[in-house]
Structure formats: structure tokens, C-alpha cells
Amino acid sequence: MEWQALSVSLWLGAGTLAVLLPPGIALGHLLAVRTFPGKSLVEALVAVPLVLPPTVLGYYLLTSFGARSPLGAAFDHLLGQTLAFSFPGLLAASAIANLPFVVQPIQRGFEAVPPDVREAAACCGLDPWRRFLRIDLPLAWPGIVTAAILAFAHTLGEFGVVLMVGGNIPGETRTLSIAIYDRVQAFDDRGAGQMAAVLLVLAVAALALVTVLGRRVGRRRG
Amino acid sequence: MAERRLTVALEQDGPIPLAVAFDCAPGAVLGIFGPSGSGKTTILRSIAGLYAPRTASIAIGGEVWVDTASGRFVPPHRRPVGMVFQEYALFPHMTALGNVMTAIGVRPRGERRERAEHLLERVHLAGRRHRRPAELSGGERQRVALARALAREPAVLLLDEPFSAVDRAVRRRLQDEIDDLRRSFDVPLVLVTHDFDDIIRLASHLLVLEHGRAVASGPLGDLTSRPDSGWLGEAVGPGAVLEAVVARVDRAGGLADLAFEGGTLVSGDTGLSKGMPVRVRVPARDVVLAGREPSNVSLHNVLAATVVALAPEPVRGHVIVQLAVGRERLLAEVTRDAIARLHIEPGRDLFALVKSVSLEVLPLRTRLT
Numbered sequence: 001m002e003w004q005a006l007s008v009s010l011w012l013g014a015g016t017l018a019v020l021l022p023p024g025i026a027l028g029h030l031l032a033v034r035t036f037p038g039k040s041l042v043e044a045l046v047a048v049p050l051v052l053p054p055t056v057l058g059y060y061l062l063t064s065f066g067a068r069s070p071l072g073a074a075f076d077h078l079l080g081q082t083l084a085f086s087f088p089g090l091l092a093a094s095a096i097a098n099l100p101f102v103v104q105p106i107q108r109g110f111e112a113v114p115p116d117v118r119e120a121a122a123c124c125g126l127d128p129w130r131r132f133l134r135i136d137l138p139l140a141w142p143g144i145v146t147a148a149i150l151a152f153a154h155t156l157g158e159f160g161v162v163l164m165v166g167g168n169i170p171g172e173t174r175t176l177s178i179a180i181y182d183r184v185q186a187f188d189d190r191g192a193g194q195m196a197a198v199l200l201v202l203a204v205a206a207l208a209l210v211t212v213l214g215r216r217v218g219r220r221r222g
Numbered sequence: 223m224a225e226r227r228l229t230v231a232l233e234q235d236g237p238i239p240l241a242v243a244f245d246c247a248p249g250a251v252l253g254i255f256g257p258s259g260s261g262k263t264t265i266l267r268s269i270a271g272l273y274a275p276r277t278a279s280i281a282i283g284g285e286v287w288v289d290t291a292s293g294r295f296v297p298p299h300r301r302p303v304g305m306v307f308q309e310y311a312l313f314p315h316m317t318a319l320g321n322v323m324t325a326i327g328v329r330p331r332g333e334r335r336e337r338a339e340h341l342l343e344r345v346h347l348a349g350r351r352h353r354r355p356a357e358l359s360g361g362e363r364q365r366v367a368l369a370r371a372l373a374r375e376p377a378v379l380l381l382d383e384p385f386s387a388v389d390r391a392v393r394r395r396l397q398d399e400i401d402d403l404r405r406s407f408d409v410p411l412v413l414v415t416h417d418f419d420d421i422i423r424l425a426s427h428l429l430v431l432e433h434g435r436a437v438a439s440g441p442l443g444d445l446t447s448r449p450d451s452g453w454l455g456e457a458v459g460p461g462a463v464l465e466a467v468v469a470r471v472d473r474a475g476g477l478a479d480l481a482f483e484g485g486t487l488v489s490g491d492t493g494l495s496k497g498m499p500v501r502v503r504v505p506a507r508d509v510v511l512a513g514r515e516p517s518n519v520s521l522h523n524v525l526a527a528t529v530v531a532l533a534p535e536p537v538r539g540h541v542i543v544q545l546a547v548g549r550e551r552l553l554a555e556v557t558r559d560a561i562a563r564l565h566i567e568p569g570r571d572l573f574a575l576v577k578s579v580s581l582e583v584l585p586l587r588t589r590l591t
Contacts, residue, residue, distance in 0.1 A: 119272050120311035122298040124325035125374055131299075134324065138315050 028106030058164025109143015253425030304376030484548025
């Protein structure tokens with residue numbers, strides 16, 4: 001059991017949520033309640049990481065994070081550290097790879113709020129910000145929690161993007177799923193099995209939680 | 223402070239064509255009547271600020287909410303409007319009390335709670351205040367929506383098909399409740415409906431809408447007794463609506479006397495009680511005209527009448543005869559043959575015969591104050 005790899009995985013999952021949830025909620029709300037030119041394009045771009053092979057996504061991210069790219073150079077200049085093969089780089093890549101897992105359930109959550117309920121809130125004197133806090137957010141809450149669970153679980157299991165962008169630096173970018181791969185390569189079936197079991201339990205727990213939340217929403221709309 | 227009268231003028235070619243201008247005084251109930259798709263709901267949504275027609279001016283008292291000429295548009299949350307949505311649109315994650323409290327605005331929590339409880343009592347829902355909308359019946363949800371609409375102390379009340387989702391018995395009770403509330407909250411009330419029963423029960427004024435255009439508007443009594451009332455549509459048909467008071471009830475004989483401005487009408491409705499104010503609709507097709515006073519007939523209503531005007535009835539090719547009975551007006555639908563045989567022309571004195579069971583009597587809630 002590599003505790004360091006588990007710790008990197010868990011930090012990566014938590015960091016991804018912290019970075020991705022606020023803009024994910026804003027974008028999901030925007031896509032759910034507004035119509036604007038180019039909306040379909042935005043939705044397609046959000047979904048791209050779903051269909052792109054992780055290594056392809058990782059390749060493009062690695063190229064744009066490299067020290068010769070404007071983004072990588074700016075990061076290097078500001079923090080004196082390369083973005084590629086570092087935890088911050090891995091976090092940025094994870095956030096992008098998880099975009100659809102976060103935005104789509106949140107968008108569905110906001111879309112499920114009946115438009116007339118939102119209008120009734122306006123007619124009750126709630127300004128747009130209070131409508132969002134008191135009507136939209138509580139009603140879309142299960143969608144937001146679902147998004148968080150899916151993104152967290154997906155981050156723990158991500159392999160291709162992590163390997164491409166992060167490399168395999170212990171304590172920095174070596175996650176549990178990469179450690180499993182290494183153990184299998186080294187014919188350490190016992191170690192790989194232990195770590196695989198941890199990920200399996202986490203994945204099953206995550207899905208069970210999503211299902212329970214889904215049922216709660218159904219009951220409320222009864 | 224000037225009278226808080228609602229004035230509305232809307233116009234646009236599409237996507238939903240609109241061309242209406244009307245006003246509504248505090249205490250008055252404007253019924254907007256028309257088939258679905260005629261733009262009724264769009265008018266309400268425009269008043270609430272949920273829809274912006276291309277050309278519009280909406281004001282209440284001296285306060286301008288919309289004026290497209292000057293570019294003024296007050297957003298919905300800054301318009302003190304009480305709106306009851308067709309499907310009620312309650313907040314599903316809040317209790318009845320929470321729904322009402324949310325609409326009360328910025329006040330100390332204790333005060334908001336007290337006021338919300340008072341409003342729920344007003345609509346007879348005090349015992350249900352901790353239930354969520356999903357745990358309430360259709361009629362109860364409607365009453366929560368009503369209490370929530372009143373919570374803001376609205377300057378105007380807007381009701382969108384408020385009875386479409388409840389059965390007839392509940393509908394009656396809700397109509398009474400709205401009538402009660404209307405009397406105590408002295409604001410203009412605009413009611414949208416496709417059921418003429420709602421209009422007769424609640425409206426003081428009527429606006430008939432067809433493809434976004436007002437085909438008739440005015441006080442209910444005047445409008446329903448106009449001879450050219452083809453705009454009422456085939457479903458309702460022409461028929462004058464009169465105000466009356468129950469003067470006598472004869473349960474044994476199965477009759478009730480209704481005193482109106484032109485005399486007395488006898489109704490076969492015995493579910494009434496003495497002193498009750500009612501509205502009576504006299505369907506024009508059920509009014510028979512006679513040159514002489516008939517005798518030995520089963521019907522009870524023989525009213526001396528004078529012909530005021532004639533107008534063609536477009537659907538069946540008949541003629542609508544407008545009659546003066548005392549100070550009231552009635553309508554009768556007869557064939558062209560009858561017009562010729564009886565020499566019916568303006569100024570002619572006749573007798574209008576109506577079966578007691580043909581009268582549609584709608585009790586208005588009495589308030590002993």
C-alpha cells in the first residue's frame with residue numbers, strides 16, 4: 001500500500017472540486033437558464049473531455065503547459081516552477097478533464113427547476129442573486145452533490161491524463177492509479193490488489209451515494 | 223396619493239400578437255376571457271414584468287412600470303405584484319409557511335413569521351402550515367399561492383386560470399375566498415380565464431380577447447346585454463348577466479324569487495337563501511317572445527319588455543333581440559321568421575318568457591357587515 005500515492009490522489013480529488021465547483025455551478029446555471037448565441041458550441045466544448053481519449057487530452061494539455069508555451073512560461077515566470085510535471089499542473093489538467101462530469105449534472109439540476117417557480121420567486125420580490133441562493137441552489141443541490149461525487153471518483157481513477165501531464169513523481173504527481181500500474185509492471189500482485197480494492201470501495205460508495213441522492217430528489221418532487 | 227389604478231397598453235405583431243389597452247380600478251375585477259392561445263397569459267406576464275412586449279406602457283397610479291417609448295422597464299422583483307400562477311408554482315422545498323414568508327420581504331424574521339401565519343389563517347390553512355406543497359391537495363396549494371401573492375402587499379393582484387386544476391366543488395369555495403379577499407385588499411384584480419363561470423362569479427368588468435386583440439370590453443352587465451355579442455363564442459353563447467337579490471325561497475314549490483332592477487325573476491334553484499346576492503345569467507336561446515301575455519302556462523317568468531335593438535346572430539343566422547325590462551336589458555335569440563311574424567322592431571312592446579329552470583343562478587358571497 002502506497003500511502004503517499006493515496007494521499008496525492010485524495011488531495012488531487014479535493015483540489016479538483018475546490019477549483020472546479022464554483023465555475024462549474026456558474027456555467028451550469030448559465031447553460032440551464034439562458035439562451036445565447038454559441039450556447040451549443042459551449043456545451044460541445046464542455047463535453048469534449050468525455051469523448052477524447054485521455055492520452056490525446058493529456059498530450060494537448062502537456063503541450064500547452066510546457067515551458068515554451070505562453071501559459072507554461074507565464075506560470076514559470078510567476079511562481080518559478082514548471083506547470084508540467086507538477087501538482088498544480090496536474091490539478092489544472094484534472095479540472096479540465098472533469099469539466100463535463102461537473103457541468104453536466106449541475107446543468108441538469110438547474111434545468112429541473114420549473115421555470116414558473118423561478119418566475120414566482122421574482123414575483124415574490126426576490127432579486128436575481130436571492131433567487132439563485134434561495135430557489136435555484138437548494139433545488140439543484142442534489143445535482144451539485146452528484147457532480148462533486150462523480151468528479152471526485154473520476155479524479156481518483158484518472159490514468160491517461162495524469163501520466164501524460166504529471167509524469168510519475170512520488171509525492172508530487174504519482175497517484176494511486178499510477179501506483180497500481182507500476183506494481184503490476186513489477187509483478188507485485190498483492191500490492192496492486194490492495195490498492196485496487198481501495199479504489200473499488202471508493203467507486204462503489206460514490207455511486208451508492210449518487211443513487212441515494214437521486215431518489216431523494218424524486219421523493220421531493222413527488 | 224392618486225388612486226392606484228392600473229393602466230395597461232400593449233402592442234406587438236409577433237411572436238404573440240397583442241393589441242390591447244385597458245385599465246382597472248382598485249376593488250374592480252377585470253376578467254380577461256378568451257380561448258387558449260389568445261394571449262391572456264402573456265398580458266398577465268407583461269404586467270408582472272416576466273414578458274416584455276415590443277410596445278408597452280404599464281403604470282399603476284403615478285408609478286410607471288413599463289414605458290417602451292422612454293425605455294423604462296422595472297424588473298419583476300421591484301414591482302409589487304401578487305401573481306397566482308396557473309400551476310401555482312410553489313417553492314417545492316419550502317413549507318406552506320416558508321412559501322409565504324419568502325414573499326414578505328426584508329423584515330425581522332419574527333415579524334415575517336407572524337404575518338405569514340396570519341395570511342395562512344386568512345385562507346384557512348393555519349393547520350397545514352408545516353406541510354410542503356407535495357403534501358397538500360390542489361385546492362390547498364392554490365390557497366398557499368394566494369396567501370403568497372398577498373404577502374407582498376401587492377398593488378395589483380394577477381390570477382392566471384386560478385381554478386383550472388381543481389374540481390367544481392373546490393372551485394366554488396376558492397371563488398368565494400377570492401371574492402372575500404378582494405373586498406379586504408382594495409387593489410385592482412386581473413383574472414385570466416377561459417371559463418365564463420369564473421367571469422360571472424367574480425368579474426366586475428370584462429375584456430374578451432381574440433388573437434391578442436380586445437374584441438369587446440366594458441362593465442360585465444353592459445357587455446353581456448349588448449345585442450352584438452357574437453364575440454362570446456359558441457361555447458358560451460349570448461345571454462345577459464343581471465345582479466339580483468334572493469327575495470323569497472319556496473322550498474315546497476321548488477322556487478326562489480330573485481329581485482332585480484327590472485322586477486322579479488323566478489328561479490328553480492332552491493339551494494339559495496333569502497337575502498343572498500346573486501348573479502343571474504339569462505341565456506338568450508331560452509328567452510321566448512310573445513305578443514300577448516300568455517295564460518295557463520307552466521313557466522313562471524313573464525316579463526313585460528320593450529324591444530331596444532336587433533342584431534344578426536352570426537352562427538345560426540338568427541336574430542338577437544335586445545329588450546328593456548325595467549332598467550335592465552335582456553337578450554333573446556329568435557329566428558328571422560319569428561321577427562317577421564311578430565313584427566319585432568325597436569319600440570315594440572312584448573312579453574319575454576323564461577323558464578325558471580333555464581336561469582343560471584350564481585350566488586355571490588354575502589358579507590354581513
